[in-house]
Amino acid sequence: MKRPIPFSYPNRLFLLWFLCCLSGLAFAQPPRGPLVVSPQINDDKTVTFRYLAPAASAVKLSAQFEKAPVPMTKGEQGIWSVTVGPVKPDIYPYSFQVDGVTVMDPANVAFFPNERFKASLVDVPGDKPLIHAMRDVAHGAVTYEYYPSVSGTTGSVVVYTPPGYDKNTSQKYPVYYLISGTTDTEETFFKVGKTNLILDNLIADGKAKPMIIVMPYGNIAARIAEQKGGSKPADPTVRDGDDAIKRANDFGNDLIGNIIPYVDKNYRTIADRNNRAIGGFSRGGGQTLRAAFGHMDKFAWVCSYSSYLSPQEMDKNFPQIGSNPDNTNKQLKLLWVSVGSDDFLYKGTVEFMDYLKAKKVNYKSLITDGGHTWMNVKKYVAETTPLLFQ
Template identity: 35%
Template sequence: MTKTRIMIALVVLLAGLKSNGQEALFGGQEIVSPEINKDKSVTFRLLAPAADSVFITGDFLPTTKMKTPMGEMDAPGKKLLSKNGEGLWTYTTEPLASELYNYSFIVDGMTVRDPNNPFVIRDVSSLTNIFIIGGGKADNYKVNDVPHGTVAKRWYDSPGLGMDRRITIYTPPGYEDSKEEYPVLYLLHGAGGDEEAWMDLGRTSQIIDNLIAEGKAQPMIIAMPNGNVTQDAAPGMGSDGFYKPVFMAPKTMDGTYEANFMDIIKFVENNYRVKANKENRAIAGLSMGGFHSFHISRYYPNTFDYVGLFSAAIMPREDATGEVYNNINETLEQQYKNGLELYYIAIGKTDFLYKANQDLKKQLDEIGMPYEYVETDGGHIWRNWRIYLTDFAPKLFK
């Protein structure tokens, strides 16, 4: 074929692709979704000519209640899109507050991602699209023009668990070029999460980069380990290969993780320039990670000066029979006597763990242990946990 014929063929091919719009090779470049409008409303579009119904579900919609293995929880509602004569379905929200939002489409009963939005996050085994409305608190979650830290995925030996395990480590801007020593925050994920969760869903590096740049938080190292003791790494990242993530891995809350947490601290303190003392260690976590933080910090009562419990799963468990769970009041009292700079409890008003956290407050009141309490709207959601991290981090290592 001559060069002229090749050029003609390419022109015809490209013209055909353009006329067909959302075809395979150029996958929907003619459609903008989501489109953030000037008034901060958002328009979603999906080309689905053969569909009988298309709904959108997302955390910007009014919530409904759903039953889960952890109890009744808030779930996002859904709205029906309108369809034009060309099979394009459209929905526009009311103006939205500044936030990071997630959403999916439901096409004839099947949940699908937005083919025009390549940005997704994984929460347990669910994938959802995301977008950010700036101009407020969500500016903390954006990549802004500030100095950036480094995020590394490392492997460490855990003698207590009998395996090498993967951990995410954030080092602050300038770490590589300095000889300075830094404090450390150990940041723990919830049930169904792993060492990817706080980075991908929690926007940890963006939050800390921005807080440090604004002079609101001290430069710090953040260690984000995997709290599922039967995993060496997140699904697809470890020796077990590709498999569907589960909500609760075996032995996750039976005391094994807490009892062997010093393996993580030893790795961090042997491999990074840190201030290796109680005054420069913090531990915090969400939900199951709050459960772990509560028990780790009192089981090793002279290890952390800062403790953060975000929607913590403070509740009795049938498998909580390990030594870690003995003498809770006594170890809490010892933790208090050893001295603490901050004991931080945060919970949403509609969180299914709300009562458990009120009970924890009463328990601390009985032993005279001071704490800072934060109550927000909403339930057991990442929107709250990002807020708590943004509030907690500036209080550390002052």
């Protein structure tokens, strides 16, 4: 007959240690609060936003479709909520103000890529699919690429290749270099501008030619500082000041000397100016105009979204554009300028268009409602890409 093993003092210590470990593992797991659904898009195009903050004394919704922050109401389990709208179908950034502190929506995975605060995004669908909506069409691919850049740094770009790119391995494509604005990143035209879905839909409808779109990061100074262990420099205080122009030229040199050669080497591009376009929004639009006017041998298609160059800078740095309009008009297959009527850059952009008109430089323009927003940028991309490479 087997005798039971005595429960000795060391065994008791081991058991106590084991139970403590189990208890520690249990307490190491963060507590799960109530399920919060936010944003909730309702059938009537109203949108309900919710935020869990049991200890907060005040929570407000700040959204680009609202003129001022909207107070939210505290409900059961400390969930604050508000229903607003109906909201015009589009994609909008929003955030919450919790006791005066701005925060993202933790219940929402969609966010606005930015160097500073990253707002959340709400996509209100239309009754009919909007140009940026996901449709049942052939889709292109989006790839993140890294290339050797200036000062020994590594640059980053997001690249869209059209439907069929991987199958039609003998076909070459034109390229559109598309640059986002101040504080934006190389992801913004993709994640907020939905450029890939816009092109998928336009190509499926036969309205745009299949093309490669390259979306670079425009803040060279910030990237150098980040990778060299320095502090990110503040943005230039004057849009057409010496510092802003130098930074734009630094980006242009990186684009011409590094990005374009990398793309031409690694993708099936038609590597000539007639099959190369450049465009950009805000700061990216200024970089676009400076790079294009300074390298007319590289680009035949130029799109400026909510941006401009002053007549003084044009006469000083790019006198050939206005002094020989016949040659300029012969070289540029498209010069596009667009801006919103409420955009803070509206006055300067109209002045730029007046300058081109006075110099008899051909251009196409579009003035829309609204301000300096990505809602307008999507419109400009949808209007211009069907014109490229035709």
